[in-house]
Amino acid sequence: MSGTFVGMPAFPKAAHDAVRNKTLRGNLRHATHTIRDKRARAVTELEDWARLREAGKQIKDHTLRHLDRYLVQLEEAVTAAGGIVHWAADADEANRIVTYLVKATGETEVVKVKSMATQEIGLNEALEAEGIHAYETDLAELIVQLGKDRPSHILVPAIHRNRGEIRDIFKREMGEWGRPAPEGLTDTPAELAEAARLHLREKFLRAKVGISGANFMVAETGTLVVVESEGNGRMCLTLPETLISVVGIEKIVPTWQDLEVFLQTLPRSSTAERMNPYTSMWTGTTDGDGPQTFHLVLIDNGRTDTLADQVGRQALRCIRCSACLNVCPVYERAGGHAYGSVYPGPIGAILSPQLRGTESEIDASLPYASSLCGACYEVCPVAIDIPEVLVHLRERVVEGGPVTRKGAKVVLKPAKGHAAERAAMRAARWAFSHPGALRTGQRLASRTRRLHPRSLPGPGQAWSASRDIPAVPAEPFRDWWQRTHGGKDDAK
Amino acid sequence: MSSRDLILGRVRRALADVPQDDTPYEQAIDRAYLREHGDRTTEQTVDLLAENLADYRAIVHRTDADGLPGLIARLLAERGSRTVLVPDGLPPQWLTEAADATRVPDRAASTPHELDEIDSVVTGCAVAVAETGTIVLDGGPDQGRRRITLVPDHHVCVVRVPGQVVSSVPQALERLTPGRPQTWISGPSATSDIELDRVEGVHGPRALEVVLVSEE
Numbered sequence: 001m002s003g004t005f006v007g008m009p010a011f012p013k014a015a016h017d018a019v020r021n022k023t024l025r026g027n028l029r030h031a032t033h034t035i036r037d038k039r040a041r042a043v044t045e046l047e048d049w050a051r052l053r054e055a056g057k058q059i060k061d062h063t064l065r066h067l068d069r070y071l072v073q074l075e076e077a078v079t080a081a082g083g084i085v086h087w088a089a090d091a092d093e094a095n096r097i098v099t100y101l102v103k104a105t106g107e108t109e110v111v112k113v114k115s116m117a118t119q120e121i122g123l124n125e126a127l128e129a130e131g132i133h134a135y136e137t138d139l140a141e142l143i144v145q146l147g148k149d150r151p152s153h154i155l156v157p158a159i160h161r162n163r164g165e166i167r168d169i170f171k172r173e174m175g176e177w178g179r180p181a182p183e184g185l186t187d188t189p190a191e192l193a194e195a196a197r198l199h200l201r202e203k204f205l206r207a208k209v210g211i212s213g214a215n216f217m218v219a220e221t222g223t224l225v226v227v228e229s230e231g232n233g234r235m236c237l238t239l240p241e242t243l244i245s246v247v248g249i250e251k252i253v254p255t256w257q258d259l260e261v262f263l264q265t266l267p268r269s270s271t272a273e274r275m276n277p278y279t280s281m282w283t284g285t286t287d288g289d290g291p292q293t294f295h296l297v298l299i300d301n302g303r304t305d306t307l308a309d310q311v312g313r314q315a316l317r318c319i320r321c322s323a324c325l326n327v328c329p330v331y332e333r334a335g336g337h338a339y340g341s342v343y344p345g346p347i348g349a350i351l352s353p354q355l356r357g358t359e360s361e362i363d364a365s366l367p368y369a370s371s372l373c374g375a376c377y378e379v380c381p382v383a384i385d386i387p388e389v390l391v392h393l394r395e396r397v398v399e400g401g402p403v404t405r406k407g408a409k410v411v412l413k414p415a416k417g418h419a420a421e422r423a424a425m426r427a428a429r430w431a432f433s434h435p436g437a438l439r440t441g442q443r444l445a446s447r448t449r450r451l452h453p454r455s456l457p458g459p460g461q462a463w464s465a466s467r468d469i470p471a472v473p474a475e476p477f478r479d480w481w482q483r484t485h486g487g488k489d490d491a492k
Numbered sequence: 493m494s495s496r497d498l499i500l501g502r503v504r505r506a507l508a509d510v511p512q513d514d515t516p517y518e519q520a521i522d523r524a525y526l527r528e529h530g531d532r533t534t535e536q537t538v539d540l541l542a543e544n545l546a547d548y549r550a551i552v553h554r555t556d557a558d559g560l561p562g563l564i565a566r567l568l569a570e571r572g573s574r575t576v577l578v579p580d581g582l583p584p585q586w587l588t589e590a591a592d593a594t595r596v597p598d599r600a601a602s603t604p605h606e607l608d609e610i611d612s613v614v615t616g617c618a619v620a621v622a623e624t625g626t627i628v629l630d631g632g633p634d635q636g637r638r639r640i641t642l643v644p645d646h647h648v649c650v651v652r653v654p655g656q657v658v659s660s661v662p663q664a665l666e667r668l669t670p671g672r673p674q675t676w677i678s679g680p681s682a683t684s685d686i687e688l689d690r691v692e693g694v695h696g697p698r699a700l701e702v703v704l705v706s707e708e
Contacts, residue, residue, distance in 0.1 A: 031688040051525040058521045065510055068503040081671065087496040139694065140685035156685050163686055189686040193694050200695065205604040221670040231642060231681035231696025238638045239604050249499065254517055256670045260662035261525070263676075271684045274544065275624035275661075278696060279676035280638075286673045288600040289637040300499045308506035326688075407502040 008340030010365035015334035024335050027162045032326045038272035039323060039379070045274070046264065056261045057383040060317035063219075063252050064307060070219040070252045071298070077222025081284020083294040090406075094299045095126035098211065098244055101295055102132050105242050107208045113226060113233045114138035115213030116154060116320055117246045117299060119342040120355075123211070134211065135177075135203050137232035139196050146173035152336025152344060154322040155270050160335055163187040174199050200232065210236035210291065214247045215319065216262060217296075220255050223283045224296070227266060227276050237280050243291035249298050250307075250316040262319060265381035269321035302355030308404035311392040315350045317382040322347075324376035324386060330369055339366065346376035350389040357405055358397050364415050367393035398422060420460065442476035449474065528659035529623055537622045538653045542704060544625025548679030549692045550700040560650070560705050564614060565589035567648055567701055573611035577640045581633020582614060586650065598636035607643040613697075614648045615641055618674075620657050620702075621664045625679065627651060627702060628664060630672040638675055647697040649677075653704045 008014065018024060043049050063070055075085045088094035102110055110127070112118065112134050124134040124145075136145045143158035144151050147169040151157030158166065167187040174181045179199045185191060212233070216225040224245055226233050237243060253259065267276045285294050307313050325331050325345030336344035340362040341352035349370055353363040367390050376386040396403065398421060400414040414422065431438045449472045455464040475483075493501075513520075532540065542552045555563045568576060568590050576593040587595065596602075596610055616634030617627045627649050629635045634650075641647050651657065658664050668674065681696030692698070 027687070035684075035688045046529060048525040048529070051522075055521055055523055055525055062517070062520050065507065065513065067507070068500050071500065071503070087494070087499055089495045089498050093495060137695075138685070139683050143685070156688055158685060159688065166686060189689065189691040190693065192686055193683055193691050197694055201608070204695070205608055218670065223670050229681070230683045230685075230694035232694070234638065234642045234675065235695055238642060249503075256665060257662075260665050263661050263665075271690070273548075273678070273690075275621075275626045275676070275678040277548070277678050277680070277682045279674075281670075281674040281676075283671045283673070286631065289631055289673055290639070298499070300495075300502065304499060304502035304506050307503065310509060313506075404506065407498070407505065 008362040010361045011334075011338055011340070011369040012365060014338035014340065014362075015330075015369070018335045018338045019333050021335075023162070023165075024160050025333060027160055028332055028335055030162075031156070031159050032332050035272055035326045039269065039326065042268040042272045042274065046268070049265075052261055052265050053381055053383055056265055056319075056381055057317060059253055059258050059261060060382055061314075063254055064250065064313060064316055067249065067252070067307065070254055071249060073219040074217055074222060074252055075298075077218075077220065078284055078294075078296050079222075081222045083222065083284040083296050086295060086297045088297055088299045088301070090301050091121035091299075094121045094246060094297055094301065095123055097297050098123060098246060099127060099130050099132065101242075101244055102127065102209055103130070105209055107132075109133040109135065109203075109207070110209040110211050110244075111135050111137050111203055111207040111236045111240065112141075113210070113212040113228070113236045114141050114157075115211070115246060116342060117213045117248050118211065119151065121246070121299065121301060123246065135200075137200050137204070137236060138228075139193065139230060139232075142196055142200070143169060146170065146177065150337055151342060153325055154320050154343065154345070154347075155325075156322075160337070163189060163192065166192055170195050170199075178202060200235075204232075204235040204239055207236070207240045209242045209244065210240035212236055212243065212245045214245055214251055215266065216259060217247060217252050218254075218256055218259065219252050221283055223256065223281050225259065226280045227263075228279070229271065229277045231278055234278055234280055237282065238290045240291055242293040242295070244295045244297065246297045246299060249300055249303055250318075266319055266321055269319075269323040269379065269381045302357075304407060305357075305404045306351075306354040309354065309392075312350065312354050312389050314384050315347070315354060315389060317384055318347055318351065319382060320347075321381055323379040323381065327375040327379050328370075329373065329375070330371060334369070339369065341366075346370060346386045346390075347384070350384075350386055350393060353393055357403070358393065358412070358415065364397050367391075367397060420458075439476070439478065443479070445472045446474055446476055526660075527662050530659075532622075532659065534654045534657075537659050538657055538704065540659075541620055541622035541625065541651075541653075541657055544622065545627075545679070545702050546625075548625055548682075550625070550679050550702050552702050552704065554704045554706070556706045560586055560703065561589040563703060564648060564650075565591070567703075568593045568612055568614075571612060571646050571699070573646065575610045575612070577607070577610050577613040577636070577644060579615055579634055579636030579640065582616065583634065586614065598640050600637070604639070604643060607639060610644045612646040612648060613640050613644045614650070616650050616652075617656060619664050619667050620651045620653075621659075621661060622657055623660050626661075626664070627677050628668065629675045629677065630668060631674075632672075638673055641675065641677075642696055645697050646699045646701070648701045648703060650703045650705055652707050655707050
């Protein structure tokens with residue numbers, strides 16, 4: 001994945017700093033609670049929500065199971081409709097392809113629709129290194145780009161900024177990039193949106209190359225779908241002469257009819273709307289309407305490695321709605337930056353370590369960035385069992401084992417720093433298989449309870465720094481049971 | 493090896509553990525969800541469309557074929573529109589009373605800057621979805637190129653009711669032809685990017701007026 005986040009500290013360190021930022025916590029709390037209640041109302045409107053969710057899950061699972069077939073079918077359909085399909089095994093290859101395609105047009109600037117895939121591969125930085133300026137046109141992406149900031153939410157990358165901060169960024173930075181912010185700009189959302197409209201319009205009108213991702217690709221027809229709100233997507237998809245769409249291979253659905261499920265579940269899950277303001281669908285090129293050259297760049301970049309994991313592959317069902325972020329108690333407090341990835345929140349905690357591997361400190365810590373409360377699973381419109389995958393990845397971090405990296409099977413060593421945990425588990429295994437020793441140990445613990453420390457020494461210190469040590473009862477349960485029931489139920 | 497073959501090979505190896513399953517796709521998915529929500533008369537479906545369009549800040553008008561030219565003329569006059577974009581196949585009688593606005597044809601050669609100078613656009617639509625308050629354009633003769641309903645700041649969209657109205661998203665997709673370029677529009681452009689609260693009016697037309705014209 002992108003180099004943007006290389007060298008990020010592990011989640012606990014980053015989260016520790018983030019929760020002390022009162023503005024950040026206030027902004028996140030306000031935004032996530034606003035959307036949480038609205039989403040619940042939007043979902044309640046559809047009495048068949050559970051069935052739509054199940055169908056969405058089945059469609060995605062079926063697609064992943066036959067992904068090779070659908071990729072080939074998609075390629076044929078897009079090609080037949082006048083598009084050109086490219087394949088990129090990793091981020092570097094995708095960036096090389098896009099850079100080459102932009103250079104071939106002779107242009108040195110491009111307008112971009114918000115796209116997770118291009119953030120994941122670090123496309124803007126790669127283009128900039130080749131002298132090509134990429135302008136983000138989604139309002140939140142614009143705020144992040146102007147503020148020289150990093151995204152912290154899948155849907156609303158600037159969720160960590162409040163209106164006052166956004167006004168300050170606009171006033172300070174817009175002039176550097178093009179049309180300055182209007183005089184006397186206030187912090188009302190309508191005025192801020194108007195400032196973005198004025199600032200970006202000149203870029204839309206002169207753009208010759210647009211770059212997008214896609215929410216869905218229909219294999220049978222070759223149709224791409226972009227779901228958006230502001231109209232910046234429509235600008236980038238229809239005004240330029242050349243359109244380059246960079247899309248992860250898991251974004252396929254088999255048939256046109258399948259859109260009937262996701263066009264109902266995605267808007268309600270992400271912005272809590274019955275329908276988002278604008279959805280664009282295009283199939284290759286259309287004579288005289290929109291870009292006359294269309295390139296589709298299909299990227300793997302860790303997706304096939306994720307597909308090889310029997311438990312973890314369900315993460316590829318994700319339609320990037322961000323409902324799991326908005327309900328997550330950990331995300332609400334720590335914020336998106338602490339996850340050290342363009343994919344924050346619960347889905348990021350299972351996606352990033354799979355796409356990138358668990359070798360780095362941040363990726364090895366992400367499966368632990370959760371209380372396993374399960375709220376993310378409840379709201380997921382494609383029923384990804386995020387807690388299940390988190391536990392699976394924790395096991396992989398601690399125990400190591402076989403994984404797939406860049407298409408090859410390798411065996412991971414157990415991660416460093418979990419030696420105490422492994423020793424404790426080995427001790428527990430031994431104790432539970434030796435009842436006599438367990439009984440003696442429990443009685444000893446009960447009798448010495450007044451002497452127990454409030455925090456653990458040595459390697460246990462980190463664990464007890466943020467947790468209370470469970471109090472040991474005055475009498476072990478088994479002794480109590482023997483004393484009060486006298487084992488009389490054993491006779492049955 | 494090409495990256496195409498590399499990726500397809502990785503996919504196949506990744507799925508080596510999955511048992512063979514040749515269930516035809518039509519039978520593989522449990523589509524137990526509803527084709528539409530609720531039980532409504534045709535009239536109620538049109539009312540629901542009007543209600544949901546208005547809920548997302550589209551301005552809704554209702555008229556019949558005789559009243560349509562007068563209504564369109566009034567909407568353009570109220571905006572002070574001096575120029576109006578017209579798709580090739582727009583029924584000429586719709587604009588017979590809009591004498592003050594200069595008609596600008598939808599041409600492939602027009603530049604985006606030229607479109608930006610135009611005040612309004614009048615189109616028909618392909619289908620409208622009541623449950624979501626959505627109008628769908630598919631580049632038909634009375635709708636024109638995608639960009640003409642994007643760059644001008646005022647869009648008047650005529651929906652023939654009840655003929656062009658469906659209840660639900662599944663019913664809309666059944667009516668549409670996949671290969672055509674489509675734009676699904678639900679209210680004027682909006683954003684939720686500031687504190688996750690919806691604000692209308694960003695890059696697309698800030699005024700969307702939908703005229704429901706009854707067919708006799």
